[in-house]
Amino acid sequence: MKIEVDYDACEANGVCEAVAPEVFHVDDEDNLNIIADPTPQTADKVRQAVQSCPKAALSLRED
Ligand code: SF4
Structure with missing residues (x-):
């Protein structure tokens, strides 16, 4: 599993953390x-x- 981040969409609100x-x-x-x-x-x-990401900035690539 690999995490992909859309850094343009991420607003660093820390929900994922x-x-x-x-x-x-x-x-x-x-x-x-x-x-x-x-x-x-x-x-x-x-x-x-x-x-949970409110900006839908995260996605997963399943191996
Ligand atoms: S929850 Fe989404 S918007 Fe917030 S820090 Fe994580 S990736 Fe960025």
């Missing part, structure tokens, strides 16, 4: 960083975070 902080991090300069690849342990949370 609140759902899956192991994977998403908004830094002090309001940039969203993917800090880890999804694992079997975090995959469900990552899917939930993708669906």
